[in-house]
Amino acid sequence: xxxxxxxxxxxxxxxxxxxxxxxxxxxxxxxxxxxxxxxxxxxxxxxxxxxxxxxxxxxxxxxxxxxxxxxxxxxxxxxxxxxxxxxxxxxxxxxxxxxxxxxxxxxxxxxxxxxxxxxxxxxxxxxxxxxxxxxxxxxxxxxxxxxxxxxxxxxxxxxxxxxxxxxxxxxxxxxxxxxxxxxxxxxxxxxxxxxxxxxxxxxxxxxxxxxxxxxxxxxxxxxxxxxxxxxxxxxxxxxxxxxxxxxxxxxxxxxxxxxxxxxxxxxxxxxxxxxxxxxxxxxxxxxxxxxxxxxxxxxxxxxxxxxxxxxxxxxxxxxxxxxxxxxxxxxxxxxxxxxxxxxxxxxxxxxxxxxxxxxxxxxxxxxxxxxxxxxxxxxxxxxxxxxxxxxxxxxxxxxxxxxxxxxxxxxxx
Amino acid sequence: xxxxxxxxxxxxxxxxxxxxxxxxxxxxxxxxxxxxxxxxxxxxxxxxxxxxxxxxxxxxxxxxxxxxxxxxxxxxxxxxxxxxxxxxxxxxxxxxxxxxxxxxxxxxxxxxxxxxxxxxxxxxxxxxxxxxxxxxxxxxxxxxxxxxxxxxxxxxxxxxxxxxxxxxxxxxxxxxxxxxxxxxxxxxxxxxxxxxxxxxxxxxxxxxxxxxxxxxxxxxxx
Numbered sequence: 001x002x003x004x005x006x007x008x009x010x011x012x013x014x015x016x017x018x019x020x021x022x023x024x025x026x027x028x029x030x031x032x033x034x035x036x037x038x039x040x041x042x043x044x045x046x047x048x049x050x051x052x053x054x055x056x057x058x059x060x061x062x063x064x065x066x067x068x069x070x071x072x073x074x075x076x077x078x079x080x081x082x083x084x085x086x087x088x089x090x091x092x093x094x095x096x097x098x099x100x101x102x103x104x105x106x107x108x109x110x111x112x113x114x115x116x117x118x119x120x121x122x123x124x125x126x127x128x129x130x131x132x133x134x135x136x137x138x139x140x141x142x143x144x145x146x147x148x149x150x151x152x153x154x155x156x157x158x159x160x161x162x163x164x165x166x167x168x169x170x171x172x173x174x175x176x177x178x179x180x181x182x183x184x185x186x187x188x189x190x191x192x193x194x195x196x197x198x199x200x201x202x203x204x205x206x207x208x209x210x211x212x213x214x215x216x217x218x219x220x221x222x223x224x225x226x227x228x229x230x231x232x233x234x235x236x237x238x239x240x241x242x243x244x245x246x247x248x249x250x251x252x253x254x255x256x257x258x259x260x261x262x263x264x265x266x267x268x269x270x271x272x273x274x275x276x277x278x279x280x281x282x283x284x285x286x287x288x289x290x291x292x293x294x295x296x297x298x299x300x301x302x303x304x305x306x307x308x309x310x311x312x313x314x315x316x317x318x319x320x321x322x323x324x325x326x327x328x329x330x331x332x333x334x335x336x337x338x339x340x341x342x343x344x345x346x347x348x349x350x351x352x353x354x355x356x357x358x359x360x361x362x363x364x365x366x367x368x369x370x371x372x373x374x375x376x377x378x379x380x381x382x383x384x385x386x387x388x389x390x391x392x393x394x395x396x397x398x399x400x401x402x403x404x405x406x407x408x409x410x411x412x413x
Numbered sequence: 414x415x416x417x418x419x420x421x422x423x424x425x426x427x428x429x430x431x432x433x434x435x436x437x438x439x440x441x442x443x444x445x446x447x448x449x450x451x452x453x454x455x456x457x458x459x460x461x462x463x464x465x466x467x468x469x470x471x472x473x474x475x476x477x478x479x480x481x482x483x484x485x486x487x488x489x490x491x492x493x494x495x496x497x498x499x500x501x502x503x504x505x506x507x508x509x510x511x512x513x514x515x516x517x518x519x520x521x522x523x524x525x526x527x528x529x530x531x532x533x534x535x536x537x538x539x540x541x542x543x544x545x546x547x548x549x550x551x552x553x554x555x556x557x558x559x560x561x562x563x564x565x566x567x568x569x570x571x572x573x574x575x576x577x578x579x580x581x582x583x584x585x586x587x588x589x590x591x592x593x594x595x596x597x598x599x600x601x602x603x604x605x606x607x608x609x610x611x612x613x614x615x616x617x618x619x620x621x622x623x624x625x626x627x628x629x630x631x632x633x634x635x
Binding site: 012015016017019020022023024027028029190192284285288289318321322323324325326327330333341342345346347350351354 | 416
């Protein structure tokens, strides 16, 4: 059996999943969600910004919150300095006298403790979280609040993209985030979300009271909370036009660290406390399709990478071996006019191209749905050529951490 | 049926349709390649008739240098490249590929014999000729290297005539050809200007097997 045959089932699943997202995007619940009018209702809101060594970005984050189009007497901003060791305290002190801003300083205890500290000081009806390296669009709240119209909705996520992407890696992440906009919008319409990301996710206060505050959640408190909400039978919605921009890692090393944390968090939560959700029909599409697919994606990402590595190595070794002793002038001689007969197309390649084209289509749709500004061309190029090569790095690292029980520190991992 | 289940079913149908379309496209492409091979095969059939006619004409004036040159060898090479690629794509057990290989081998043998007879009749420098026997049944680890080295030699020395044969091809004429040349089953095997040579170590070693001056970049007189 050819090694390529091993990849076929996973490529089939990838195409199926992308088709599923596309079909769900076109079905009624998603269409209704897209047509949802911005809200005139203005319940009380508190946005908590946990800060740990965010001296360079926290002021901008706070200013973007203060620029939100929302009644000032209904919007409270809580900056929680979680024992920062840099100039964060000084950076946030400039907002100390602002009537909408409250500053809390505490010893470092992790993001979940910072969020809980903020929640404990407010009676707002809805609690929002915003990472201190993220910035929101002024109309974001008017997109988010109407999603809570259904009393069963416990949380609402926003539409994230990368803030001011500069290098190739950040453009790749931007495309990936915009893919995430499409994915979250479609999957939320059938209540399949399993993460409420740090940048501008909102929670119904009464649900947080009922379920308890944020937990450590294996360094992914946002995922743990979302899984707990789903386990309790509540829904998680998405506001695809509530735009939020977040800083993204600019180096491969930092990106791998961040994603290793996300992936290990996912695996430890889902295979641990929330194992009961997997294949559980009571939890609908989340249990039957989304979580199993996410687990398969971790395995298939590594398998496809190793297969590609194997094929490339084998081809390279064969090519070098065959050409040994032959003059380079012949080896690198142009092969003459292109002849369609020799176009190296095969089944495996076409399946891969189909998967990629579907991904690029979903990215383009995400950009359109969310009306995310900025050019995406470079993002599509970097996503095409880079994404498949870097994802396996954190999948392998995370899987190794899980296998060997290794726990990494949030910042220095 | 829930919306999610319905969507999953539709997505499954779309996936099957997409994968089916890809499979159909691949099959279509392979068929187009076979059609292309058939076209080349038709051209070669005309060439062999032309070669026969040419040979009859040469009986009257066998050493007319203008009349004796033939372009068949380059067409054979072109056909060989395409056949080799098609064999990789379609599989060596594909019936049409096998049939084309048989025909190709017959044409090669025929061209080899005619070239040999012309050289014998006209005297002068004998054209450098290599009969190359390979196997793609997994029992010849050096055949790819040998094939590439011969491609290089053919490209570098246009006068070199290279005839490649699949040793395992079930073709009576080829089996007789192998027997007449007293070839052992030790692949890759070469018959260089009539002398057998087995195995492939390097391009340099292979070049040493050619008679001195046999490899030339100029066109010899037949």
